[in-house]
Each structure stands twice: as C-alpha cells, then as structure tokens.
Amino acid sequence: MKTERGKNILLAHGSGGRLTQELIGSVFGRTLSNAILDKMDDSAVVKLDGNLAFTIDSHVVSPLFFPGGDIGRLSLTGTVNDLAMAGAEPLYICAAFVIEEGFPQDDLESIVSSMSLAAGEAGVQVVAGDTKVVERGAADGVFITTSGIGLIPASVRISSSAARPGDAVIVSGTIGDHGIAILSKRQGMDFQTEIRSDCAPLGGLVATMLDASRRVRTLRDPTRGGLAATLNEIAAASGVAIEVDESSIPFRSEVRAACELLGLDPLVLANEGKLVAFVARQDADKVLSAMRGHAYGAGAVIIGEVQESEKPRVYLRTLLGSRRILSMPTGEQLPRIC
Amino acid sequence: MKTERGKNILLAHGSGGRLTQELIGSVFGRTLSNAILDKMDDSAVVKLDGNLAFTIDSHVVSPLFFPGGDIGRLSLTGTVNDLAMAGAEPLYICAAFVIEEGFPQDDLESIVSSMSLAAGEAGVQVVAGDTKVVERGAADGVFITTSGIGLIPASVRISSSAARPGDAVIVSGTIGDHGIAILSKRQGMDFQTEIRSDCAPLGGLVATMLDASRRVRTLRDPTRGGLAATLNEIAAASGVAIEVDESSIPFRSEVRAACELLGLDPLVLANEGKLVAFVARQDADKVLSAMRGHAYGAGAVIIGEVQESEKPRVYLRTLLGSRRILSMPTGEQLPRIC
Numbered sequence: 243m244k245t246e247r248g249k250n251i252l253l254a255h256g257s258g259g260r261l262t263q264e265l266i267g268s269v270f271g272r273t274l275s276n277a278i279l280d281k282m283d284d285s286a287v288v289k290l291d292g293n294l295a296f297t298i299d300s301h302v303v304s305p306l307f308f309p310g311g312d313i314g315r316l317s318l319t320g321t322v323n324d325l326a327m328a329g330a331e332p333l334y335i336c337a338a339f340v341i342e343e344g345f346p347q348d349d350l351e352s353i354v355s356s357m358s359l360a361a362g363e364a365g366v367q368v369v370a371g372d373t374k375v376v377e378r379g380a381a382d383g384v385f386i387t388t389s390g391i392g393l394i395p396a397s398v399r400i401s402s403s404a405a406r407p408g409d410a411v412i413v414s415g416t417i418g419d420h421g422i423a424i425l426s427k428r429q430g431m432d433f434q435t436e437i438r439s440d441c442a443p444l445g446g447l448v449a450t451m452l453d454a455s456r457r458v459r460t461l462r463d464p465t466r467g468g469l470a471a472t473l474n475e476i477a478a479a480s481g482v483a484i485e486v487d488e489s490s491i492p493f494r495s496e497v498r499a500a501c502e503l504l505g506l507d508p509l510v511l512a513n514e515g516k517l518v519a520f521v522a523r524q525d526a527d528k529v530l531s532a533m534r535g536h537a538y539g540a541g542a543v544i545i546g547e548v549q550e551s552e553k554p555r556v557y558l559r560t561l562l563g564s565r566r567i568l569s570m571p572t573g574e575q576l577p578r579i580c
Numbered sequence: 581m582k583t584e585r586g587k588n589i590l591l592a593h594g595s596g597g598r599l600t601q602e603l604i605g606s607v608f609g610r611t612l613s614n615a616i617l618d619k620m621d622d623s624a625v626v627k628l629d630g631n632l633a634f635t636i637d638s639h640v641v642s643p644l645f646f647p648g649g650d651i652g653r654l655s656l657t658g659t660v661n662d663l664a665m666a667g668a669e670p671l672y673i674c675a676a677f678v679i680e681e682g683f684p685q686d687d688l689e690s691i692v693s694s695m696s697l698a699a700g701e702a703g704v705q706v707v708a709g710d711t712k713v714v715e716r717g718a719a720d721g722v723f724i725t726t727s728g729i730g731l732i733p734a735s736v737r738i739s740s741s742a743a744r745p746g747d748a749v750i751v752s753g754t755i756g757d758h759g760i761a762i763l764s765k766r767q768g769m770d771f772q773t774e775i776r777s778d779c780a781p782l783g784g785l786v787a788t789m790l791d792a793s794r795r796v797r798t799l800r801d802p803t804r805g806g807l808a809a810t811l812n813e814i815a816a817a818s819g820v821a822i823e824v825d826e827s828s829i830p831f832r833s834e835v836r837a838a839c840e841l842l843g844l845d846p847l848v849l850a851n852e853g854k855l856v857a858f859v860a861r862q863d864a865d866k867v868l869s870a871m872r873g874h875a876y877g878a879g880a881v882i883i884g885e886v887q888e889s890e891k892p893r894v895y896l897r898t899l900l901g902s903r904r905i906l907s908m909p910t911g912e913q914l915p916r917i918c
Contacts, residue, residue, distance in 0.1 A: 467600070471596050
C-alpha cells in the first residue's frame, strides 16, 4: 500500500481501529517487513536459548533530524548499543511510537525508513511495535521507545562491575560528536565543517573485540552524561579508581572549538556511536588493533588505566600535567540530546 | 534513600548525571528492587530457553490516576496481558519513562509503587528501565512504555490466526468498564455507582485456561478499539466469520447507561482486564468453568461462535434478532484511553 503524500497524523490513527491498521500497514509493515513482524500479533514469538540481554530506552531527541542521523536511526542504534555493551549479539527490537496529532506522515515515513536501514546495518529485526497518538501540544513531534533482546555467548562475562586494577581504558574514537551535532543544529550554528553525529550500531565492533580477547571486562557507550558519567559509573560499580589522560582523549578540532566557544565541557557531551572498553593490560594492544580494523573503531586509543583505590574515583591527568578529580556531571547541559 | 516530599522533576533528572542517579535510586530502585534490576546495568541479563513472546506498548492515558488504577498499574498489566495473550508466562518487564519537567515527584512515586504492586500480583520482575525528562509543555505529565518477555510452554500454540469454524467465542467478563471509567473521570461525570477500570494482569487466568484445555486457539485482550476491533482482527487473521450474540455480551448496567447517555457504542470501548478466547467447541464448557473459578474470569460467558466464510466478517445478532455486520471501528471515540 502506498502512503498518501502530504497527509498528517490524526488522533484516529491511534484509535486501534481502521486508520491504525492502515498506518501500520502502509508505514511500519511495508518498511520494516520481516517474517515475525508480518504476523502482526501483539507479541512477537522468537526462539532463543541462553543468557539474554534485555533493555529499553526512550528517545526524545530534538531536533528529530540532525546531521548524521535522525530519531529513527538513533532509537534503533541506541538500544542495539545497550545490548552490545552487555556483550550480547543484538537480535530483536520492539519499537513504540508516541506521535503528536498533526505530525507529517512523510516525516514519520522518513524516520521509519531510517530505522529500517539502521536495523539492516545492525543485523537486527524489528519484530513488534505500538503506535499511540496524542492531541496537538501533548507531545513534541514524535517520541520513540525501543526495547531489544540479544544473546550473550556462554564464554562472555561483561559487566560494569568487572573492571580490575591494571586494566587499560580504551575509547573507540572521537568524543562529543553527537552532542555538538545536535547543539549546532538546534542553535543554527554554522561551522566551516559540518559536525555530524556519530550515531552508529556497535554490535559488529564488539564482536570483533570479543573475538580478539577473552579479557574484555567492561563495555559502555558514553551517551547522556558523556565520558565523565560513564567512567564514574564504572568506577562506582567496580570499586576502583580510573585515571585518564586528557591529552590522549581524541576530539575533532571542530568539537573542541565549539566547546570553547560555548563554554561546554566535552567530557560530558553525549556520544551515540562510541564505546569505552576496559581490557586486561596484557590483551590491550591486541584488542586495540582489532578495533582499528573496524570502521567504527578506526580511531581507537588507550586513554587511561584502572588503579586500586579505597574509594571509587575518576582522575583526569590534565594537559598541564596536574591530576584532578573528574566528577559525575551535575546539572543538565543539553536536554533532549537522545 | 528517602525521596524529598513536594519536589518536582527537573530537566537535570534526565541528564544522565548525578540527579538521574538520585532519582533512579530513590524512586525506581527502592520501589522496584530485585536482584537483576539492582545491578543497574543498561541491559538486564536473564537466562531463558525456548519460545519467547516479546512485546512493547506505550501508555499515554489521561488522566494519569483514575478509578480502579493509574498509569503505573496500566502500563504494567498492559504488557503482561499482551504476553499472556500469546500463551506465554509473563516473566520480565523493562519500563521507560518520558517525564514532563515540573511533574510532581510524589505522583511519580505513587505511579511506580502502583507498578510495583501490579508486578507482584502478576508475578513478573521489572528488570531494567530508562528515564527521560522533556521541558515543560513538550509532553503531558508522564508517558510510560513497557516491554516484556514471557516464555511460551512447548505445548502451547496460541495465535490470532488459529480460530476455526465451530470454535466457541468466550469473554472473561463485563465489557467497556475501562473506557467508561476513564471517560467519566475525564468529564467529571458522576454516577450513583463509581465505574472502576477493570485494569488487571491476566497471566494467571490464562494459565488456568491452558491447564484446562489444549484446544484454546486464540486469546486477545480487547483494549483500544474494543471488542469490535479485536473480533475483526481475529476474523481477518484466521480467515473466518465470527457471529456474536448481543444479548450474551455482559455489560455493567452503569456502563450501558453511560453509553446511552453519551451516544457511545460499548463494543468499541477499551478493556484492560478482559480477554476474548476462541476455544474448540468440545472444550468450551471445561474452559468456561475453569475461568469462572478465577477472580478475573468469574463473569466469563460464551458470546458466539466461529463460522466458515469466504470473506472474514464479524456478525452481531442484535437484541431484536436481526443480524448485522459489526465492522472495524473507524474514527477516534476516546483518545488517550491507554
């Protein structure tokens, strides 16, 4: 069925009646079609055996379309990445849409197409969904919540509480791209080079890393709260100190310039296609070289190490050589970043 | 940790930083605590083996608190029921909150407590979650999306495409209670007897039915779009005609009165604690008596039967004895009913 161009979403599209069926058929069913989704039951049925990772994330990013992605790609990759960070192979996704009455159906189609492309890239299937429509002014455009299931290989034990003194801390590439891409689009800022979101599915990169070493202890994607929040969470969960070297942390020069201009700390900016890995020292180089062979890990570097500590702490060795505590971010720098 | 009374949710509660951690600790962690959730990783890890049902639903009900329930109970039971309708034992739930800045923290706590009580009643665990905060006016109070996993016993084959000519059509109790409860609260209508939502988890009732018979073919909870939408979906999926007898469909007298007053068709009103079952004729009485022994099936009755047909159709034998087509609902009677 072909969607009519130029139409807007009506409250009746969320009624559970004929218009809901038409919307599901024309937008979701057509674009995301697979054997499981096509059954159109309320629940998908999938056969699995073993340790499963199970996760959920709501996406409320504003604007909905930004350089390097949109809410469709972001909502798919965000959940894929949470599964990958548990050491799981991401497999199945459910997606729920809360749509504001009057939202352009063309935009919804673009978003679902983008989600479908990202699912293809990530090797996952969207197997069930839900659509609610709220009246004009009761939501802002569209919010997308995705939930995912992945299978954790029997040999894999990845946890945010598994970092050990001596482990190397690796980031997979430049930090802060997503945060600055959203902010510059939102503010209408114009840089010589467009800063694009790094929004990408990381399941393949993680598989490469786990193939290279059985001593990958902890994986995490530094999204909201950025590298600072992620490192603090891992330090607390593992009961260790983490020291990172500011000069080793990779930034695009445009991101650094934008941060200086706006007075932002790049270490709290969100990333949507980067990961932080804690790897046993003896395997760090092996993992690093495996990462660099993957498109989404080409810029991987070691940025620090884990140290013994009575109190969980994150230290930053600054460019000037001093050592300061890098604390958990407090206020809200950038609302609706993801 | 004790939540401070009288506080409102701030944008910074969604930042991924310290306030997010505090909110998760004080509201979600404290109320929903279990061994899996307490790990506070982005993904829950659960061990399962077999056919899994996997589903998602967003909940945007307005008002958030209504006679017989609130968005917390509704969002938990809604997803539990989708799993149960697949013949699955509901097991694990993930919950994602989109909260409007300024939302009272006390209300959030009530909602999460109610969700926790419903989880206890349903025998499921909330194993992972997510919280986003949007600025004032960008959402209406709180939206909750829940996703669930359940395990389908090897012997069970329930599907909306499995209804066969001769099957009995059973409903588990009175129809339209949730729709009228929401509407009367929203409109400030005053009936002599308060009409309460039927909002309830149906996993236990379904287990009882599946114990009684291996010939339960199709299960569905008639939520949005009501009995009319559900029967039409099943007729289409199974390629059959369904004839139901208006005089057999159970309604509370207050619901009937409210529908007459408001000019509403009770057959399109949402239910949140009722199911429709299609059961092989020879097992119908056995299933019916098993249902009547369960609190949520005490009012179960046979309302019709499946007939052979070239075209999928739903027929209503009216109170006057005529037979008319009961079609898929078209417009939106009651937005934000769930």
